[in-house]
Amino acid sequence: MSKLALHGGPKTIGEGTNFKSSWPRKGLERALCEYTGAQFAKCVTSGTAALTSSLYAAGCGPGDEVITVAYTWVATVGSILRVNAVPIFADIDPQTLTIDVDDVKRKITPRTKAILPVDFYGHPAAIPELMEIAAKHNLLVIEDACQASTAEINGQKVGSIAHLTAFSWSGKPIYSSHGGGAYLTNxxxxxxxxxxxxxxPTVIQGLAEDPDILQYASMGGTGDNTRAVGMDSAMEQLMDADARTNARIRNCEYLTEKLADVPGITPPFVRPGYKHVYHYYTCLWDPDEYGVSRDRFCAALNAEGVYAVAYINDANYQFSPESKRLQAGGPIHLRTIFQERNLYGKGCPFLCPHVENPPVYSKGDLPVSEAMAEREFCIVQPYLSPPNDERDMQLMVDAIVKIVDNIGELEG
Ligand SMILES: Cc1ncc(COP(=O)(O)O)c(C=O)c1O
Structure with a gap:
């Protein structure tokens, strides 16, 4: 009987040996597939890397148009620029604040390669309708689920519905406090x-089978490094993600029930069959109801101790040529880069020779996105998540009702 394992002898380090790995990616990737129902998942360094990997996978490059929203976090749009494709903005639906499917149809051209909807604030975009449009026009749908990795549509988890889906766990309610992300596909x-x-290349070699892919693996694909490390904690959090998500949903539903009758405030809309996971709890403020601006109302709310932001304006800064400082922005199509259309100093990717019909990005292009950016206010994490419960939610309701009852103090 041989002693060497090579020749059938006993292994020195057997299957059950508990060697710790600092790269438990494979465990997390398997767990993500089991959790979402997707067939493949690849962990990467961030949600942004998950988006660029997805766009690259979809073959998006110079001259290709990718239809997305200007009502999102900048990484959605930045990832399109990163592969040198051209972002084309569709407006949003005023209720779900996600991409307007009819506007997507209007924006499709022979140069469109992909549609990149965002599950904004935790409400999934209309992925089933977008998949139908994509099938008709031979496009791919890349879902930015960076704010909604536990959401569902008609009982199906996001991650298993679109052609490609990007997840992020940098500071998100489900996977708090680590960087990292993943792309998923069937x-x-x-x-x-x-x-x-x-x-x-060693990773690609272990995972890819297609010779067409393997032949480009030898220099590490594009030479970027999006390799994920240290995902243990995200793995742990995935284990009870649904329980924590559902507890947050209950908290948010409590807020909605209590705020439904407060004049001037429209709580978040949830499309039937869609599981909104409330990355943020986003309401609309009606400035005409009391003659008080959203910003004034938000300032009062913050003073009461409820941290609320106008995400699209506050989280998306714009450079002010007058003050030479960054100031509140608005939807992304109004940013300097889209006005100048010149990312590398040579006009690319907007005006390079591959682009047949360079888009013009103007104020007024996206009326719903522009209007909602002036009306929304978002209650953010960690207020919404457990261990906070109904008593904490009631405190926020009390703060809002107090402001509305004393609105005269804010007028003028
Ligand atoms: C909608 C959206 N897309 C993409 C990203 C990028 O994720 P990451 O920060 O992990 O790169 C974020 C991050 O907050 C996001 O909110």
Missing amino acids: DRRLYERGLLMGQH
Whole structure:
């Protein structure tokens, strides 16, 4: 009987040996597939990396148009620029604050390669309708679920519905306090092509089968590094993600029930069949109801101890040529880069020779996005999540009702 394991002898380190790995990616990737129902998942360094890997996987590059929203966090749009494709903005639906499907139809051209909807504030975009449009026009749908990785549509988890889906766990309610992300897909070819965006050749070699992919693996795909490390904590949090998500939903539903009858405030809309996971709890303020601006109302709310932001304005800064400082912005199509259309100093990717019909980005293009940016206010984490419960939610309701009852103090 041979002694060497190579020749069938006993292994020195057997299957059950508990060697700790600092790269438990595979466990998390498997867990993400089990959790979402997606067939493939690749952990990467961030949600942004998950988006760029997905866009690269979808073959988006110079001259290709990708339809997305200007009502989002900048990384959605930045990832399109990163692959040198051209962002084309569709407006949003005024209720869900996610991409307007009819406007997507209007924006499709022969140059459109992909649609990149965002599950904004935790409410999934209309992915089933977008998949139908994509099938008709031979496009791919890349879902930015960075704010909604536990959301569902008609009982199906996001991550398993679109052609590609991006998750993030940097400071998100489900996976708090770590960087990291993943892209998910049911399509082996897309999965393998995404690896080329930033995985090491040894990683690609272990995961890809297609010779067309393997032949480009030798320099580490595009030479980027999007390799994920240290995902243990995200793995742990995935284990009770649904319980924590559902507790947050209960808190938010309590807020909605209590705020439903407060004049001037429209609580978040939830489309039937859609599981809104409340990355933020976003209401609309009607400035005409009391003659008080949203910003004044928010300032009063903050003073009462409820941290609320106008996300699209406050989280998306714009450079002011007058003050030479960053100031509140608005939807992304109004940013300097889209006005100048010149990312590298040579006009690319907006005006390069591959672009047949350079888009013009103007104020007034996206009336719903522009109007909602002036009306929304968002109650943010960690207020909404457990261990906070109904008593904490009631305190926030009390603060809002107190302001409305004393609105005269804010007028003028
Ligand atoms: C909608 C959206 N997309 C993409 C990202 C990018 O994720 P990350 O910060 O992990 O790169 C974020 C981050 O907050 C986001 O909110």
